[in-house]
Amino acid sequence: MINKLLIISLFLSGVGVFAQQRPNVVLIYADDLGYGDLSCYGATKVKTPNIDRLASQGLRFKNAYATAATCTPSRYSLMTGEYAWRQKGTGIAPGNASLIIKPGRSTLPGVFKSAGYQTGAVGKWHLGLGGPEGPNWNGEVKPGPLELGFTNSYIMAATGDRVPCVYVENHRVVNLDPKDPIQVDYKQKIGDWPTGSENPEKLKMKHSHGHDMTIVNGVGRIGWMTGGKAALWKDEDMADVFTSQAVKFIEANQKKPFFLFFATHDVHVPRVPHPRFVGKSGLGARGDALLEFDWEVGEVLKTLDRLGLANNTIVMLSSDNGPVVDDGYQDQAVEKLGGHKPAGPLRGGKYSAFEAGTRVPLLIRWPGQVKVGVSEAPISQVDFLADFATLLGQTFNQADSPDSENQLNALLGHDPTGRSVIVEHAGTLSIVQKKPGEARWKYIEPSNGESYSKNTNTELGNNPKPQLYNLTDDIGEKKNVADLHPDRVQQMKQQLDKIRNK
Numbered sequence: 001m002i003n004k005l006l007i008i009s010l011f012l013s014g015v016g017v018f019a020q021q022r023p024n025v026v027l028i029y030a031d032d033l034g035y036g037d038l039s040c041y042g043a044t045k046v047k048t049p050n051i052d053r054l055a056s057q058g059l060r061f062k063n064a065y066a067t068a069a070t071c072t073p074s075r076y077s078l079m080t081g082e083y084a085w086r087q088k089g090t091g092i093a094p095g096n097a098s099l100i101i102k103p104g105r106s107t108l109p110g111v112f113k114s115a116g117y118q119t120g121a122v123g124k125w126h127l128g129l130g131g132p133e134g135p136n137w138n139g140e141v142k143p144g145p146l147e148l149g150f151t152n153s154y155i156m157a158a159t160g161d162r163v164p165c166v167y168v169e170n171h172r173v174v175n176l177d178p179k180d181p182i183q184v185d186y187k188q189k190i191g192d193w194p195t196g197s198e199n200p201e202k203l204k205m206k207h208s209h210g211h212d213m214t215i216v217n218g219v220g221r222i223g224w225m226t227g228g229k230a231a232l233w234k235d236e237d238m239a240d241v242f243t244s245q246a247v248k249f250i251e252a253n254q255k256k257p258f259f260l261f262f263a264t265h266d267v268h269v270p271r272v273p274h275p276r277f278v279g280k281s282g283l284g285a286r287g288d289a290l291l292e293f294d295w296e297v298g299e300v301l302k303t304l305d306r307l308g309l310a311n312n313t314i315v316m317l318s319s320d321n322g323p324v325v326d327d328g329y330q331d332q333a334v335e336k337l338g339g340h341k342p343a344g345p346l347r348g349g350k351y352s353a354f355e356a357g358t359r360v361p362l363l364i365r366w367p368g369q370v371k372v373g374v375s376e377a378p379i380s381q382v383d384f385l386a387d388f389a390t391l392l393g394q395t396f397n398q399a400d401s402p403d404s405e406n407q408l409n410a411l412l413g414h415d416p417t418g419r420s421v422i423v424e425h426a427g428t429l430s431i432v433q434k435k436p437g438e439a440r441w442k443y444i445e446p447s448n449g450e451s452y453s454k455n456t457n458t459e460l461g462n463n464p465k466p467q468l469y470n471l472t473d474d475i476g477e478k479k480n481v482a483d484l485h486p487d488r489v490q491q492m493k494q495q496l497d498k499i500r501n502k
């Protein structure tokens with residue numbers, strides 16, 4: 001094994017003649033996809049055949065984690081190799097936030113770019129855009145992905161439920177008519193477009209909580225906007241638009257090594273899939289969005305096959321945080337859930353300190369290089385930066401990326417051990433630890449936060465008392481055994497403090 005890796009890193013280290021053999025990397029990053037949402041992870045009420053194909057040709061992780069239970073902090077860690085809780089201003093970003101990652105620091109796309117890769121960001125961004133004054137929607141929207149190491153970008157700024165509802169390609173809003181400038185406000189109403197609170201009769205999908213501000217395409221959003229009519233997206237077409245951009249990027253760069261970060265909007269709210277998926281899952285809008293996501297994955301796989309790139313492309317699939325059923329719209333996801341368990345056997349969901357908040361699907365395929373099967377190795381997305389730097393023989397600034405550890409061997413399936421400690425972040429912090437010969441233990445630090453979110457029907461995992469779970473025997477975190485193991489609680493608390501104060 002060591003020899004194999006040595007050989008790989010030798011030919012990857014930049015010897016020109018081998019340049020075209022460096023593997024491409026496609027990272028498909030779903031939004032709010034749960035541990036139980038895919039048939040390859042045990043879902044029986046919904047079928048995800050394209051993703052199952054990826055799983056059967058590669059490695060499926062049972063203990064892989066996003067760093068946080070919401071989007072912005074997870075993506076921040078993925079891009080920077082630093083836990084988001086180390087930095088202020090890394091919570092869920094409004095749609096007019098400034099870029100929260102400082103240009104110049106080491107980043108995941110930067111690692112690929114310095115290795116000579118073409119690097120594309122397609123889909124959901126949600127890390128802010130523009131300098132301290134915020135994004136200039138009507139001019140050059142920068143700094144953004146291109147200032148952080150991406151060579152191409154086609155993104156939505158924040159989320160599908162936040163204004164402005166427009167795509168941004170490189171530094172420009174797509175299809176913007178300069179005579180109809182975009183205005184955005186997150187404090188008060190701007191312009192005279194109808195809002196969900198004032199004109200509910202104009203909604204094609206009603207909100208359940210929040211989401212009652214400007215109506216765009218019949219859907220109430222978070223934040224107010226006006227202008228940019230020609231640039232507005234149609235939610236129904238979003239998966240098609242992003243998928244065609246992903247395919248276009250792969251086609252354009254088929255002769256060069258490339259890294260594609262394909263961050264889908266599915267299965268986040270508002271769930272307005274294309275009509276060809278509507279009603280197809282029988283599970284309402286969330287199930288239909290899952291089918292749409294599976295289709296998006298299939299299009300990427302097909303493209304790699306068609307161009308003869310599949311063998312030399314690492315394909316990864318994961319999610320930014322766990323699942324939620326009602327995240328603010330009355331889209332029938334709750335009523336039609338039909339026994340589907342988005343979190344599988346895990347407790348909690350998006351926003352939660354329990355496992356379902358951050359433990360997510362992770363698949364990796366690299367024919368001939370990645371072991372085929374299932375891995376128990378603990379993996380954190382914060383390590384991808386160091387993993388790929390190692391694979392490509394690149395250095396990065398460890399001070400910029402203090403939490404990124406090289407776990408390449410675990411990621412490729414050659415090391416069953418993986419990370420010694422996983423840190424989970426949902427407002428409160430938790431750690432998961434598995435020492436040789438011991439069970440997998442989880443410690444959730446005490447917190448005074450709400451224990452339950454009524455709006456989203458989520459057990460948040462907050463408890464003023466320390467919590468300790470034996471995940472080996474109790475994957476559903478049913479039995480808090482902190483009182484029975486005070487020494488272990490103490491040891492894990494100290495371990496967490498050490499990481500916090502690093």
Ligand code: NG6
Binds near residue numbers: 031032222327
């Ligand atoms: C919440 C939104 C939710 C979703 C989430 C971010 C309300 C009531 N809820 O504040 O709908 O947008 O933020 O999701 O507004 S994430 O996946 O991008 O983190």
Ligand code: CA
Binds near residue numbers: 031321
């Ligand atoms: Ca998310």
